Amino acid sequence: MTDFSTLKPTDRLTRREAAEYLGNSYNTLTVWASQKKGPPYYKNGKCAKYRVADLDAFLESQRVEFEQVPV
Numbered sequence: 001m002t003d004f005s006t007l008k009p010t011d012r013l014t015r016r017e018a019a020e021y022l023g024n025s026y027n028t029l030t031v032w033a034s035q036k037k038g039p040p041y042y043k044n045g046k047c048a049k050y051r052v053a054d055l056d057a058f059l060e061s062q063r064v065e066f067e068q069v070p071v
Contacts, residue, residue: 009053012042018050022059 002020007013018039019026032038033048039058042049 007052009051009056011052012049013052013055015041015048015050018055021050021052021055 002017004021013021015029015033016026018041019029022029022039029038029048033041039050040054042051
C-alpha cells in the first residue's frame with residue numbers, strides 16, 4: 001500500500017496509483033477512461049496521469065448525503 005500522506009494537489013499519479021488512491025481497480029479506471037467518464041486525466045502516448053486535485057474533486061462529486069431525520 002502506497003503512502004499518500006505527502007501528496008500535494010498538483011502531484012500526478014499513474015493510473016495504477018490513482019486506482020489505489022480512489023480505492024478502485026486499475027481496470028475500473030481503464031474502463032471509465034474508454035467510456036469518457038470518471039476523473040479527468042492527462043494522456044501522453046500510452047501513459048495516463050491523474051492530478052491529485054482532480055481525484056479529490058471526483059471523490060467529492062460522488063459523495064452521498066442523507067437528510068437528517070429529527071428524533
